[in-house]
Amino acid sequence: MEPPVSYPQSDSYQGRKIYGKKSGCAKFSCVGVIGAIVILVIIGIAGYYFALPALMPNSLSGSFLNMVIVPTKDGKEKMWILTDGSFNFIQTTKSPGRTSTGRECYFCKTWTYIVDPEDQKVMKKTKTPYEDIITQIEMLYFDGKVWMITSQYGENEPRIETFNSETGEKESDTKDFVSKFPDLAAGLAEVYYSKGDNYLRMKTKDGRERTFSFDDGKLYKDYSELNKQVRKDSVVSTIALLVPEDNSSSPRKKLITATGPKASLKDNRSSLEHLSRDIDDIEKMYKIKIDQQHEKIYLEGIMYYEDPDCAIIIYLDKLGKKSDRLMTCVDLKTGKEMWTVQPDEMFDEMKIDEEDDTFSSLFFTKANIDVKRSGNLVVLQLKGQGIMGFDFKTGKKLFEMDI
Numbered sequence: 001m002e003p004p005v006s007y008p009q010s011d012s013y014q015g016r017k018i019y020g021k022k023s024g025c026a027k028f029s030c031v032g033v034i035g036a037i038v039i040l041v042i043i044g045i046a047g048y049y050f051a052l053p054a055l056m057p058n059s060l061s062g063s064f065l066n067m068v069i070v071p072t073k074d075g076k077e078k079m080w081i082l083t084d085g086s087f088n089f090i091q092t093t094k095s096p097g098r099t100s101t102g103r104e105c106y107f108c109k110t111w112t113y114i115v116d117p118e119d120q121k122v123m124k125k126t127k128t129p130y131e132d133i134i135t136q137i138e139m140l141y142f143d144g145k146v147w148m149i150t151s152q153y154g155e156n157e158p159r160i161e162t163f164n165s166e167t168g169e170k171e172s173d174t175k176d177f178v179s180k181f182p183d184l185a186a187g188l189a190e191v192y193y194s195k196g197d198n199y200l201r202m203k204t205k206d207g208r209e210r211t212f213s214f215d216d217g218k219l220y221k222d223y224s225e226l227n228k229q230v231r232k233d234s235v236v237s238t239i240a241l242l243v244p245e246d247n248s249s250s251p252r253k254k255l256i257t258a259t260g261p262k263a264s265l266k267d268n269r270s271s272l273e274h275l276s277r278d279i280d281d282i283e284k285m286y287k288i289k290i291d292q293q294h295e296k297i298y299l300e301g302i303m304y305y306e307d308p309d310c311a312i313i314i315y316l317d318k319l320g321k322k323s324d325r326l327m328t329c330v331d332l333k334t335g336k337e338m339w340t341v342q343p344d345e346m347f348d349e350m351k352i353d354e355e356d357d358t359f360s361s362l363f364f365t366k367a368n369i370d371v372k373r374s375g376n377l378v379v380l381q382l383k384g385q386g387i388m389g390f391d392f393k394t395g396k397k398l399f400e401m402d403i
Contacts, residue, residue: 064403068139069374131155158191240311253301260288304371321354339395
C-alpha cells in the first residue's frame, strides 16, 4: 500500500482563509450590496413620484385627499380631485429623556386633477408644492370658483386659494384674500373651515380672531357677530334631520323634516336632532313645523348629504360585530325613497367586521366617508380608497376610481 501523501497548503490558500476571516474585503462586499439596494430604492421612489406621473398623465397618483363636483356652462359636471403626491414616512426622533414619532415627507406636494366623470379622463393636472406634510385641505365650489382652504401644520402656512372653475387656473391666493380685509393685514396664523355652517374661522398673526361667511361674503368680528346677523334672517326654509326613535341614544333613527325661520332652525338643530321633548311642545317653542317622512328605520343612520331636494343616508343592515352599509336617497318633497345602493355596489372597505379588524367599526370609519352631489351626479368618497359615482335619478353606479 502506498503511503499517504500530504499536500501542503499554499500561501495563497492560507491567505484566502485568513483574508476571509480577518481582512476588511468582506465588509466592503456587504457595503456594496447595501449601497446597491439603497440605489435601487432611490431609483424606485424617483420613478414612482416623478417618472410615472410624467409617463402616465391621464392616471391619478398619490393618496386621495378630497374632491368637489363643479357644474359647467354646458350643464354637465366636472370633478376636481385632490391627492397627496408626497413621499411620506414615519420618523422617530430621540433626545435625552424623550422619544417622539411622527409623519414626515419628502417632495411634499399635491396633485389637482380635473376629471370628466363620463369617461374618467383627466382634463387637467396641476402640481402644488408644500413645505411640510399635508394634513387637511377643504374644497368647495362657491361664487363660480373652486376654493381650496389648507390648514396650517408645521412649516405649512394656512392657505386660501381660488381657481377658475372652467380653466383650472389660479385666480387668487392668500395674500389676495387678506388684502380685501384690513383686519387681516397682519397675515393669517390659523384657518378653519366649518362645513356645516359654511364659514371660515381665522386667527391673525397679531392675535385677532375673525369669521368669514361664504353665505354673504362678509367678514365678521367673531362667530357671535355672525350668528346675530343670521338670527335676523326671517326667510322660511326646510331642513332634514335623523332623529332617534325612542331616546337620544337609540341606534334606530327616523327621518323628519323641520320647516320654519332659517335662524331658528340653525340655532336649535342640535336640540331637534334629539327630540327630547314632545313634538307639539317643540313646534310651539321654536315656531316650526315638524313632519315625519316615513316609518322606515335607519340603523345607526348618518345623513351625509342634504339639500332642498334630497337627503342621502348611509346606515347599517343590522347591529353587531359584522354588518354591511347601505346608502339611500330620499326625495324630501314627497318623502319617498328614490333608490338604495346595496353593499356589493359600494367599497368593500365600508363593511364592518370587528372580529377581523377592530378598526372597521362604525366609530373608527364613519368620519372617512363623505357624499357630494351636483346636478345628476352623486359621488361617494372613502378616504384612502377613492370615489364612486352614481346617477342621482336612478342610483345606478356610473364609475369607480381607486386612488
